[in-house]
Amino acid sequence: MGNTTIRPLAIWAAAAFFAAGCDKKTPTSVDAGPPVPISMAPKEPVGDSVRGHAAIEKYECNRCHAVEGIVAAAPQKHCVSCHTEIVEGRFVAKDPAKTAEWKASVHDLDVAPSLIAVGKRLRGSAVVDYLMLPHDLRPNLAANMPRLGLSRSEARDIAAYLGATSEEDAVASGDPSAGRKAMESKGCGACHAFSGVAALPATPPVVAMSAKDFSAGKRLAPDLRYARDRMTFSKMVSWLRDPRGTKPDTKMPAIPLSDEEARDIASYLVKATQEVPALVPFRRLPPLERKVTYAEVDAKVFHKTCWHCHAEPDYAIGDGGPGNSGGFGFPARKLNLASYEGVAAGIVDDKGERSSIFSPGRDGTPRLLEALLARHREEEGAANGPVRGMPLGYAPLTAEQIQLVESWISQGRPR
Template sequence: MVSRVRILPWIVLGFVAACSSASEDVASDKIAPSAIAVKPAPAMSEEAIALIKRFECNRCHEGENFGVAPPDKQCVGCHRQILDGNYEAKPELVAKWRSNIHSLPVAPSLISIGKKLRQSWVRSQLLHPVDQRPGLEATMPRLAMSDAEAGIFGQALVPQEAPEEVFSKQAAAQGATLFEKFSCGSCHSFGASKAGGGEFSAGSRATAKPSRDELALAPDLFLTRDRFQSGRLVEWLMNPQSIDPHTLMPNFGFSRAQATSLAAYLWHHHAQPRPVSEIPGRLPALEREVRWDEVFTKVFKTVCWHCHSSKELALGDGGPGNTGGLGFPAKGLDFSSYQAIRSGSLGKDGKRRSIFVKDASGTSLLVRHLLARQLEERGQESPDVRGMPLGFPSLSAEQVQLVESWIAQGRPQ
């Protein structure tokens, strides 16, 4: 009964994840030969390690040389503790929090990324992140990173790709049959065909519904041709744990021929991309009165507040949008109270200015950031306005309308 194969070289190298149980046996017959001959990864450059620190990648990801962020900074770590019931606080509070946390329950581990993803894909996700996992609301945040820095990360995370492999079109039909038979779509979207809540059966694991983390972490297979190293795909499909011992992708026990046909299907199937919805139009200002309480409850407190807050409320620092973090200097922007939001934010000159200043079209700075996020989600980035909420789904037309109406009415308390 081996559902998650443990591989000795990892332990020798010292990468023992906190959640792993070291007592499971190694099923040596299931490990692909190349996994046994794991070479120690080339040492990461000092430059890369300094960048990891500066951008605080470890607030969301685990990775080689990432170190561990302090508990009050671990966005994903803290959310997981709460969701799993391990956070020490009043049970009523934890229960309330648990029901409110949905966007960032988990993030992909970057520990084995060098044996999976293409260097070019990693670079592109650092500069121009796209939504890769339909089951995970959060995306990679758009950081203030230069091309050169993204290049250093690409080199550090994926030092060497496996040689390209070419898949024959003929094998794709058998791959399509296997894809259906093993219900790959129970976890994965494949472009426009959405992941369904179906059941699957794999290796030692009996028929089961996918877990929360499996659904969140399964990438859209439409992107796999661009993401994944072709020379690793067959090995991955035969035994994912031989490439990444902790991956949640189940081992289906496919033969080389079956895995090759699945790879051929993923490569050659003309899937339609996930449909892009229209940019939500701006709704006219509301006639009725809109007060602070309503905007706070329906907008600022649902998401903004978690990065733009006070130390006391955020259970840590004031968040990256207030006291700085994720490579950004402090902006001093706090959405946790009416008074705080009135004091604005720090401009490039270090002086405070209002976030309600209007541009030539009459749109406030605050609203421009909200609209920028709607565009970023559709692949259109503005060079000087970073979309907000950073790395989270854009606000709905109704939420933007509420903010605009409140501003238009003179921001009543």
């Protein structure tokens, strides 16, 4: 009797164990193979567009992106327009010296893709997956989509609001090798990376582009390895044939393509054998033996990278960014990295209580360090657990910067 009770449990446990193992297995290559019927069943239930509208407002997507039907954020909260004005010398600060100082330090987040006509271009499931686990989609753009605190259901609602609900598709019908040749001759590699295949030559695009449009277009150009996940075959063809007809504000130029050429290119994007780049985990450097002071960490990390969001506005002497009052759907954490005492004063945690940013996390790593390391995993596209990578949506800290922070913490955080 005992055995009969135990056996199904054991079988279930073993099955669960192997199933979990299968989920974690990382394929080394992706081969779409020849005739592929890519008419897919919807991966995601369709969300609610009314709730999606509310979610977009809650998570303040309009601070970076243009969204149809949503008013842009106020100028002082609009990251992209503020950065653009600084970069272009149009921003007027109370102290003109500050404008010059900011201009020297603001290098990115002056451009972000608009969310116009998302439904005409992208699969709903791709939008949901990307919102849940943003990765380095646009290799020429320093800032990335931040990993927000939204639920999968909210992500579906946002996709629904953006019109990205359809997964239906036609059979890929072009000639992939002709598509590859067309991509080379049309200069797609001037802007786009296509990782996992032989590098596209960076020949100039066959149509004239202004320097400004080319620069913005190149930065916004996605890595084409993700195209097959993001777009259906038929949407790819429509997009290639008439980018501006699909999305009026796109920087993608209208490359003269016949319907056959567009199908060939789309076919290559869908079917090309892509090597999945081996995931090289971030390697920490050993802690420094020399003394590391707060002044050095502040100059090289806190003040340089973190202060813009994590400083009390009246400490920032006009140098504050969004401040420390929460935003993008996050509650105010009240972390003040503008002073030594402020760093020590910690954050308001999920329970609403103050806790130290140096307290040990799950594996004993101080939480500050966990967040800095998590940002690297986010960039690699790895699943990341509850720790949100910092700096949010920005390039991760270098190994040397992280080494500096780690050394400072291990030395007892000397002033």
